Amino acid sequence: MQKKIDEIIRIGKWIWEKDLSGGASGNLSLRVDDETILITGRGTCLGALKAEDVCTIRMDGDPLVKGFVPSSEKLFHTSVYQHLDAKAVVHVHPTFCNGYFAVHDRISFDTFETRLVLGDVPVVDQKTPTITDIMPVIEALKNSNIVVLKHHGVVAIGETLNDAFFLAQTLEEAVKIACIKDLYVRVDRPAAPASGGNAAVSPAGGTFELFSKEQIVEIVRLVNQDAQFRQLALQTNLETKLAVVLDETQTAYCFHFSGGGIKDFTDKVGDAEFVISGKSDYWRAIFKRQLDPFAATTQKKLKLKGDFAKISRWYVPFNRLFDLWTSAPVA
Template identity: 25%
Template sequence: MSEIASAREQVCLVAKSMFDRGLTHGSTGNISLRLSDGTLLVTPTGSSMGFLDPARISHVSEKGDLLSGDKPTKEIPLHTAFYETRSNTGAVVHLHSCHSVALTLLPDIDPENVLPTLTPYGIMQLGKVKLLPFFVPGDPAMGEAVRGLAGKRSAVLLANHGPVVAGKDLTAAVYAMEELEATARLALLLRGTGAISLTPDQIGQVVERFDVDWN
């Protein structure tokens, strides 16, 4: 099987897994994956991640020109911004997962680091998660906002919209996205309970042990 055929199958497999577990719904969410020649596979616009056809996955050039498959998601500028600013990015996942979206609606969260430091795993897999403002879906300004971070964040939360996570490959991006949603859910469950977060010293130990970019 060719690289592109295998990658198209992989995108469909992980997309269906996330859809079946309720991490995305309807025709929300999108995935991209970078191939060895620098071109991208992207889920098509208006498609459901639970019912993707590998042959119809969009194949686009580095500049975003359609090479084969259906028309790509309108959020492609958001994806390409991560590839352009983080050289080690091999895949990007964007969802509208419920708990992550809910976290963006709260009035007292830290926009520089939305996720509370409740467990080491959110730190290890995500680093600090930046809250970006609201943009109309498909607005290229989302990509410009990511570029403005100069590659310093692998994950962001779009206010009133949803999370976007970049990883070294598709598996890493999906695992990090799952961790983001799980941490958001935990934060909402514990809200108002006086739950004990990790101390600065404990955070420092995790950052040092796993070489996390925490600046």
């Protein structure tokens, strides 16, 4: 237990040093077991935490130590652990994020690295000083390990406090880049010319059962008739085998990418160079484009076997591939 308390104190100092929260704002927690969590106390400064500022509470919010007053966000933290697989929660109030999202409802990232880590960050409106409308935030966290609370702050979850902290820090740095870019631009950027290659491909009609052979056949058809994918695949010399696996049933498909398209596919992992596996909820969100597949791997919602640096070379054609997936809608 002391090790977990020390971890909370360490991350609190990092948050303070990186200006992610000031004064007595922000709160941290760690899952202890299915019944209890460790959480910071109300009115504590994350940059000056002591062991007595951290205490164990039950999932109903009651502290195990008499007299300890947990963070006012205690019920949000316990709700996260009751509904999600998270082991750590970071809630901070970053200056640039709060300022940026006070006037924006979304952010487009200007570096590939940031998009790989964060994906599409959900923004959930808040109307109270503490998170009282909890379930919309929980729902958003199912598809992204980091969520912006408009007019409030940022929450991030992870397997460790390190993971959650790095997400919050990465988002704050990305917002700083967006603000600096706006200062340089000063004027609205001219609208990009329309491109027929970016048009969405119409679905054949109806929906498909997740990971059914019919869905996969439709995906292959869409990819092989898409001129934009072919061009991007040839430009980046896309030659590989990629397998996808549904955890619950172990249903697997391996796609052989060659010659600007999908040459063939099999219903087993086989000799795939890359294997991506995950639960049905995450795959369904990906096929609906509610979850970025690259970010899903960096946030550990999906598991990737293979060289991430190598698959990143083909980020552009695979991103087009994922766009096409939405045209084979799942039920």
